Amino acid sequence: MIFTATSIIFLSLYVILSIINCTKLKYLAGGKLELFTKPLLMISLLLFYLYALKSNAPAPQNQWEIIITMVLYSLGDLGLIWRNKTRIFALGVLSFLIGHIFYAFFFIKLKISHHSLIAAFIAVAAMIPCIILVKRKLSKTDDPMADKMILYGFFLIFLIAAIASTYTGGCALGTSLALAGGLLFALSDSMIGIRATGQKIIPGESVMITYTAAQLLIVFGVLLLQI
Known part of the structure; x- marks a missing residue:
């Protein structure tokens, strides 16, 4: 894989933004730095992807x-900053949900065959125990967001099956990298769901580390699937 100077610059920017958002650096500037750095994560990754693909x-x-997905993920990142404002948080989750659908459609159009459907079925079957485990964890709270997070999880499974x-x-x-990214995405979103229902047993840094790694792995996977 060949990387131009421009693609390396945007990849470096993504890494820098990831470090900021995975550490307490995001709380600089009176806690407002995150409002700028977090939405820029997916924009920088999208620009890296487009230049690397070219x-x-x-x-x-x-x-x-891919472009629509990354824009939706960027809006989702912005919405999830306001964890205590239910409507804004819900809009952030909705942005991610719709983004998963567009991402899944991209993978589906790459190649579909009889064997592809078998691979997708195996992926779905493997994810069912994870859904059950997360559902049990969320059932310990009366938060109305719990059921919505479970519903959201099925759309994420759809994305993983498409990969x-x-x-x-x-x-x-390429598929292996993207699939590893999809599984990390599921782990990250599971942690967000647990934290969103008031169970602060998982550090916020863990969520961002898995999330930024997941997105990067998926993008590298998508690149390899097209060259």
Whole structure:
């Protein structure tokens, strides 16, 4: 894979923004720095992706799903900052949910076959115990967000199944990286769900570390699947 100076700059920016958002640096400037750095995470990653794709895939397919997904994820990141404002937080979750759907459609259009559907089914079956475990954890609270987070989880499973469906249609390493990212995404969102219902047993830094790593792995996977 070839990286131009421009793509390296945006990748470096993503890493710097990730470090800021994964540490207490985000609380600088009176706690307002996060309002700027967190929404820029997905924008910097999107720009890295587009420039890296341009230098590695001579004739890439339409990328509109990826662009919409990253914009929605950026809006979602902004919404999740206000954890104590239920409506804004819910809009952030909704942005991620819709983003998952667009991301899934992108993976689905890469390659679908009989074997792809089997891989997707296996991925869904493997995620069911995780959903049960998270549901049991969330059932310990009366927070109305608990049921909504479980519903959200099914859309994330849809994304993971879509990623798994590319196993027989392209680069196995690309699918593996994207799938690892999808699983980390599920872990990160599970931690957000648990924290959102008032169970502060998981440090916020752990959520951001898994989230930023997940997004980067998925993007590298998508790149490899197209070159």
